[in-house]
Amino acid sequence: MFGKKxxxxxxxxxxxxxxxxxxxxxxxxxxxxxxxNELRTNIVFSMxxxxxxxxxxxxxxxxxxxxxxxxxxxxxxxxxxxxxxxxDCDLRCPNIGNLLEQNEKKGLSNILVNDCSIKEAxxxxxxxNLDVILSGSIPPNPTELLASxxxxxxxxxxxxxxxYIFFDAPPxxxxxxxxxxxxxxxxxxxxxxxxxxxxxxxxxxxxxxxxADAKILGIVLNDVSVSKxxxxxxxxxxxxxxxxxxxxxxxxxxx
Numbered sequence: 336m337f338g339k340k341x342x343x344x345x346x347x348x349x350x351x352x353x354x355x356x357x358x359x360x361x362x363x364x365x366x367x368x369x370x371x372n373e374l375r376t377n378i379v380f381s382m383x384x385x386x387x388x389x390x391x392x393x394x395x396x397x398x399x400x401x402x403x404x405x406x407x408x409x410x411x412x413x414x415x416x417x418x419x420x421x422x423d424c425d426l427r428c429p430n431i432g433n434l435l436e437q438n439e440k441k442g443l444s445n446i447l448v449n450d451c452s453i454k455e456a457x458x459x460x461x462x463x464n465l466d467v468i469l470s471g472s473i474p475p476n477p478t479e480l481l482a483s484x485x486x487x488x489x490x491x492x493x494x495x496x497x498x499y500i501f502f503d504a505p506p507x508x509x510x511x512x513x514x515x516x517x518x519x520x521x522x523x524x525x526x527x528x529x530x531x532x533x534x535x536x537x538x539x540x541x542x543x544x545x546x547a548d549a550k551i552l553g554i555v556l557n558d559v560s561v562s563k564x565x566x567x568x569x570x571x572x573x574x575x576x577x578x579x580x581x582x583x584x585x586x587x588x589x590x
Contacts (some may be wrong), residue, residue, distance in 0.1 A: 357403045358434055359410045366449045368411075374555065375411040381552045382521050387494035390552070391520040393504040393513040395540035399528035400557040402430040405503040408524070413465035417498040420457070422468045424502045424516055426477035429470035430527035431503055435460060442471025446489060447480045453492065466497075482515045490519055517549035 359368060382388045392405035406421060413419040426444055431437075439458055446468070453552035456468050474480055493500060502520060503518045504513035517523055523544055527537055537554075544551055 344549045352420065357407075359407050360470075371407050371411045374408060375415065378408070378522070378524070378552060387497055387500060387521075389490065389494070389500045389521045391502045391504055391517050391523045391549075392514065392526065393523065393540075394506045394526040394528070395508050395532045395536040396506050397428075397509060399506070399526045399531055401506070401526040402434060402503050402528045404524075404555055404557065405501050406431060406434055409465060409499070409501045410462050412499045412501075413462050416464065417500070418468050418496065419499045420468065420493060421501045421503065422510065422516065423470040424481060425505045426474055426480065426512070427505060427510065428469050429473075431467060432469045436467060437467070439469050440472070442469035444471035444477070444480060446471070447476070447483060447485045448587075449485075453489070478512055478515065481512050487519060507543050508536055514543055514547045514549070515546055517547050520549065522550045522552040524552050524555060526555045526557055529559050538551065538570045542578045553590065 356362075359371065378388075378390065382390075390408070392401050392408065394401040402423075402425070407421050409421045421431060422443055423429045424443065429442075432439065437458065439456075441451045441456045443456070443558045446453055446456050450472075456471065457466050458469075459466055480486065490500065502516050504516050507525075525537070525540060525544075541551065
């Protein structure tokens with residue numbers, strides 16, 4: 336038993352080290368940071384309207400790096416001076432808390448069932464201008480909570496405080512949660528990890544979002560090794576070496 340606990344502790348330590356290297360920090364290479372800065376610029380010009388911009392980040396399937404991408408994107412907006420909030424909307428398999436090494440018990444699900452106030456669930460990160468609401472307690476009915484009037488009311492209230500709100504949502508092809516959240520979002524960014532998701536999976540995810548009239552801002556191509564052009568892998572871990580940015584029309588737009 337002791338051996339298992341010790342092994343688990345070592346595994347957690349290794350995972351925490353990996354997580355810390357995935358998140359933008361002072362040791363992040365110039366090329367990786369510049370890629371996220373360019374992504375920020377593209378998003379800004381894709382949503383020129385006034386008011387709070389609400390960006391949904393999702394993927395077609397699991398393990399494509401959507402949570403890390405979401406958090407890193409939010410960091411770049413916060414660093415640019417925008418008051419920014421990240422909400423972990425993956426109420427089934429949350430990851431933002433792991434990436435930030437935060438174990439807050441209260442979060443989104445608790446707010447939605449009136450188990451805590453917004454103030455109790457929002458915590459400040461070490462990044463200036465960046466706050467986070469974690470997923471909270473794992474509920475038995477995540478889809479219903481995300482589709483509730485309480486969710487809409489929450490976002491309306493938060494929009495009075497923040498310039499940008501980023502939603503980390505579950506994969507589109509796994510559950511319907513991301514499609515539901517897209518209805519209250521200003522735009523959607525889809526993360527696609529090379530050699531993980533194939534064209535059919537990505538196309539299916541895009542079709543589901545378009546059917547919900549979501550504004551798809553583009554696709555972040557993750558975990559790409561293109562060292563010849565200067566974007567090598569980030570240390571020994573697979574992170575964000577490059578991205579492809581393509582626009583997809585909604586159902587109401589002309590092709």
